[in-house]
Amino acid sequence: MLNKQPIPSNQSNIPIRWIVSDLDGTLLNSEQQIPPELVRRIARFTESGGRFTFATGRTLSAAQPFITLLQITSPVILFNGARIYDPVMGAYLTEHYLDSVSVRHVMRMYKEAEKAQQLDLLLFHEEGIFSFSAVLSEQVKKQMHKDGVVIETASPQWMDGFAGKVTKLMLIGPEADLIRFQQAAAAIPLNTVRSESQLLEVLPHGINKSTALSAMIRLLGAEDDDFAVVGDNLNDLEMIGSVRNGFAVANANPVVKAAAAHVLARSNEKSALLDVIDFVESTWPLGHGWSSTES
Structure with a gap:
């Protein structure tokens, strides 16, 4: 993994709990699939208490297969931030419309x-x-x-x-x-x-993935530093720049790379999210993940 800026030390007392990833060009490869090894790695991450979700421009029906595949239970950002969906409740938490x-x-x-x-x-x-x-x-x-x-x-x-x-x-x-x-x-x-x-x-006016992420963080009662976000294209730009640990995959737009704290050596074709998960887990308390009973 390549880093534009020094990665915070594991002793920084800022453990990261959440990963929010873009779908197309980031989590998905050119075949519009998540490689099996990455599916398994995300499963181990969540079994250890990590939280994984995504932020996409896609509709619910276009995102649903990946919600099901990854067994996402956390809120999902859809329509580039215009809606936040709760897979457990089966309902939208926020909705915005164009005037x-x-x-x-x-x-x-x-x-x-x-x-x-x-x-x-x-x-x-x-x-x-x-x-x-x-x-x-x-x-x-x-x-x-x-x-x-x-x-x-x-x-x-x-x-x-x-x-x-x-x-x-x-x-x-x-x-x-x-x-x-x-x-x-x-x-x-x-x-x-x-x-x-x-x-x-x-x-809608004033809406993007970053505004949706901020709304989701408030809904969860979390903090910005609890999150790592990953993306590749211009619709990810504000979101990546809004948190301490914003990641750009190797195939990202140059503007997005410039805004990211960390630029990954791997592309979406090489399961770049594997490096993000490793980094996030390196911030956890030494020797164990989060308790499965924690909220």
């Missing part, structure tokens, strides 16, 4: 740019994902396959009826077109974030 003015702004901007730019617009309402286009494009189908979700077509008029109940909007397309759209959106302004090179997301 209707912002939704209609983006719809109008998209319609004006539709012929000039190769973009698709998706609207996220409750647990559904709807395409602004009458026919699903190949890039939308690819996204649908990657995330394991169903995306439906809907008329602009029908989608407009959900304007006050939209969790997020997503644009898919060539990076250059997304950059142009994001630059135009900044004049309004809208809360946009690049979650992948071909994805641009519009989130």
